Amino acid sequence: MLEVTNLHASVAGRGILRGIDLSVKAGEVHAIMGPNGSGKSTLAAVLAGREEYEVTAGSVTYDGRDLLEMEPEERAREGVFLAFQYPVEIPGVNNAYLLKAALNEVRKHRGEPELDAMDFMALVKERMQVLHIDQDLLKRPVNEGFSGGEKKRNEIFQMAVLEPQLAIMDETDSGLDIDALRTVSAGVNAMRSPERATLVVTHYQRLLNYIVPDVVHVLSNGRIVKSGGKDLALELEEKGYGWIEGVAEQVGA
Amino acid sequence: MTTLAPADACADAFEAVRRTAPAPDSVVDLRRRAFERFTALGVPTTRLEAWRFTNVAPIASTAFTLAAPAEREAAKADTAPHALPGVGAGLTFVNGRYVAPASDVSALPAGVEVLSLADVLAADANDTRTAVESHLASGAGIENEAFTALNTALLHDGAVVRVPANTVVEEPIQLLFITSPPPGGEPVMTHPRVLLVIGENAQVRVVESYGGGDSPYLTNTVTEVIAGPSAVVDHYKLVRESLSAYHIGAMHVRLSRAANFSSHAVTLGGAIVRNDALALLDGEGVECTLNGLYLANGRRLVDNHTTIHHAQPHCSSHELYKGVLDGEARAVFNGKIIVAIDAQKTDAKQTNKALLLSEDAQINTKPELEIFADDVKCTHGATVGQLDEDALFYLRARGLGLEQARSVLIHAFAGDLLNHIAIEPIRDQLDELLLAQLPGSGGGSFHVEG
Numbered sequence A: 001m002l003e004v005t006n007l008h009a010s011v012a013g014r015g016i017l018r019g020i021d022l023s024v025k026a027g028e029v030h031a032i033m034g035p036n037g038s039g040k041s042t043l044a045a046v047l048a049g050r051e052e053y054e055v056t057a058g059s060v061t062y063d064g065r066d067l068l069e070m071e072p073e074e075r076a077r078e079g080v081f082l083a084f085q086y087p088v089e090i091p092g093v094n095n096a097y098l099l100k101a102a103l104n105e106v107r108k109h110r111g112e113p114e115l116d117a118m119d120f121m122a123l124v125k126e127r128m129q130v131l132h133i134d135q136d137l138l139k140r141p142v143n144e145g146f147s148g149g150e151k152k153r154n155e156i157f158q159m160a161v162l163e164p165q166l167a168i169m170d171e172t173d174s175g176l177d178i179d180a181l182r183t184v185s186a187g188v189n190a191m192r193s194p195e196r197a198t199l200v201v202t203h204y205q206r207l208l209n210y211i212v213p214d215v216v217h218v219l220s221n222g223r224i225v226k227s228g229g230k231d232l233a234l235e236l237e238e239k240g241y242g243w244i245e246g247v248a249e250q251v252g253a
Numbered sequence B: 001m002t003t004l005a006p007a008d009a010c011a012d013a014f015e016a017v018r019r020t021a022p023a024p025d026s027v028v029d030l031r032r033r034a035f036e037r038f039t040a041l042g043v044p045t046t047r048l049e050a051w052r053f054t055n056v057a058p059i060a061s062t063a064f065t066l067a068a069p070a071e072r073e074a075a076k077a078d079t080a081p082h083a084l085p086g087v088g089a090g091l092t093f094v095n096g097r098y099v100a101p102a103s104d105v106s107a108l109p110a111g112v113e114v115l116s117l118a119d120v121l122a123a124d125a126n127d128t129r130t131a132v133e134s135h136l137a138s139g140a141g142i143e144n145e146a147f148t149a150l151n152t153a154l155l156h157d158g159a160v161v162r163v164p165a166n167t168v169v170e171e172p173i174q175l176l177f178i179t180s181p182p183p184g185g186e187p188v189m190t191h192p193r194v195l196l197v198i199g200e201n202a203q204v205r206v207v208e209s210y211g212g213g214d215s216p217y218l219t220n221t222v223t224e225v226i227a228g229p230s231a232v233v234d235h236y237k238l239v240r241e242s243l244s245a246y247h248i249g250a251m252h253v254r255l256s257r258a259a260n261f262s263s264h265a266v267t268l269g270g271a272i273v274r275n276d277a278l279a280l281l282d283g284e285g286v287e288c289t290l291n292g293l294y295l296a297n298g299r300r301l302v303d304n305h306t307t308i309h310h311a312q313p314h315c316s317s318h319e320l321y322k323g324v325l326d327g328e329a330r331a332v333f334n335g336k337i338i339v340a341i342d343a344q345k346t347d348a349k350q351t352n353k354a355l356l357l358s359e360d361a362q363i364n365t366k367p368e369l370e371i372f373a374d375d376v377k378c379t380h381g382a383t384v385g386q387l388d389e390d391a392l393f394y395l396r397a398r399g400l401g402l403e404q405a406r407s408v409l410i411h412a413f414a415g416d417l418l419n420h421i422a423i424e425p426i427r428d429q430l431d432e433l434l435l436a437q438l439p440g441s442g443g444g445s446f447h448v449e450g
Helices: A040-048 A072-077 A095-110 A117-130 A148-162 A178-191 A231-239 A241-252 B006-020 B025-041 B072-082 B117-122 B127-135 B146-153 B389-396 B402-418 B424-437
Strands: A002-011 A014-024 A029-033 A053-062 A080-083 A090-094 A166-170 A197-202 A215-220 A223-228 B090-094 B113-116 B158-163 B173-179 B188-190 B193-198 B203-212 B217-227 B232-240 B246-255 B260-267 B272-281 B287-296 B301-310 B316-325 B330-339 B347-356 B362-371 B377-385
Touching: A002 A040, A014 A040, A014 A053, A014 A223, A029 A040, A029 A231, A040 A053, A040 A072, A040 A080, A040 A166, A040 A197, A072 A080, A072 A095, A072 B389, A080 A148, A090 A095, A090 B389, A090 B402, A095 A117, A095 A148, A095 B402, A117 A148, A117 A178, A148 A178, A166 A178, A178 A197, A215 A231, A215 A241, A223 A231, A231 A241, B006 B025, B006 B146, B025 B146, B072 B090, B072 B173, B072 B203, B090 B113, B090 B158, B113 B117, B117 B127, B117 B158, B127 B158, B127 B193, B146 B217, B146 B246, B158 B173, B158 B203, B173 B188, B173 B217, B193 B203, B193 B232, B203 B217, B217 B232, B232 B246, B232 B272, B232 B424, B246 B260, B260 B272, B260 B301, B272 B287, B287 B301, B287 B330, B287 B402, B301 B316, B316 B330, B316 B362, B316 B402, B330 B347, B330 B377, B347 B362, B347 B402, B362 B377, B389 B402, B402 B424
Parallel strands: A029 A197, A029 A215, A080 A166, A166 A197, B090 B173, B158 B193, B173 B203, B188 B217, B193 B217, B203 B232, B217 B246, B232 B260, B246 B272, B260 B287, B272 B301, B287 B316, B301 B330, B316 B347, B330 B362, B347 B377
Antiparallel strands: A002 A014, A002 A053, A215 A223, B113 B158
């Protein structure tokens, strides 16, 4: 589903990704781990189409198409979803409005009829129950005044409504208490299916207790320095990122 | 038609009004004094502080003639887009003249008067005429403001709204001022005058709406509001003039003890628009709100000048103006707050926020605080910014196209002002107009029931 080849990206002239190779098949969950500054969030942002990042080399294909050629909205309509590390507060735009507009953009793109307010509400209410989200949240402006946990839950809620094919979770676990972590993870797990893939970007192994990955990659200094099964995350947790930096030097040598 | 110099055109207009618009002696005299003042003052130039950023040379150099009664079909076509469906009683004025067939004030509570000023002035002496004579120009001085002086010199028609004490007018009163320019497009002008006299403990909502056909014209309007003790007055002014029109408007408000006044000035049209709002808080416990929303693109100019004069203690005033500017549009916001030495415990808050959508759009914003009392709370703030790039990306990452994302954010910026508009048909119409005017807007409602 996603083929990343020798991806190099920089921001403001500073190279951050220095040759990422990554292959994600439908049905798989991949975890991208790494210390701060290793390029995890940059990778997520580049995949979602953030314009500040300049791709200087390499390619990304998504379902056989050149993802990097697509505008951010086109990627979203094609089923790429980024759960933001820092969901943006948008005063004056209510959550329900955004969600309905987003869903109808996706539906239009797929050639499906747009949902009216009634059908939309029915769909949304069902998803809210699953994620223990208060209905009140729909009427509030997007992320404005939300607690950290509410923001992250709202991201997962949006994902549950939009039903993406490729979900990219950027540090979704940061700032979550254990209850919120469970809810968020349950939301992600409920989405797992043979047709979908998930990229979980995280600093800590904790989240991976709940969202069990098929493959774990360790990112250091803009490159994937080690890949393995779910046990790799545990090993990392035990040995710390210092261990990986040692590995990275060997790879670089 | 002969070509006139602008000053001659004004003199001709003054003569025409004097000859053709009957009025009691006091008003005839008022017009004469006002014309003398206008002649002495001349059209303001940018050398005057109050007009520093607003160059009205295009107005000063045009020989506007008084608009003649319009041809019926043209008038209808020019009026139609501005009628507010679902808003109650109202008067319609075309080319500065009351049009009885297009007006309906039959459904008002007993004792409430909504009348054509021309009719009142032409009538024999009666209670209404006496009240009008005593209030005209009581708030809107002719001494210093040239445009107000000109309006007063040419005073002949407009609206008189009188609400007796303890009377609540449920339905909004709509005053529609339409200019239907002559087929040849010769520049014409109107000088509507509005007088609202609201009794003690009475309650009313008044909507003034301005629009017109697509050729150069000048609307120079003056509104005077006199609100009695504990009166509640909501005032709406919608400037939807054609894009080649000039609009100069001044509103003078005098508020008695415990009165509650709110103004919503929405400017969507006009090549050059100047809105002056001046409120005198002349009794204790007054609440005064001045809100404004302005949208401008192309090379348009919108200038909002407000003055809130706290003359008595324990009053509060709130001001929120928001502007969205695109292209090479320019805007001016000047908010003056005067707190007299006796006006202790004044609570005044002023905010102006502008959103600039292009590199070439420009705003000059200036608070002017003159505080003579020592136990007061006065705050002011101004922000000027662009669309939030992070928010744009967030919306796009959810599938909204760039133009739609921009439109959503602009709409959200303006939205909190629209939410203050309590008359639903107006809010809905503005919502639509706003969406239609935004760059590449996708339309649709921003509210989802649930």
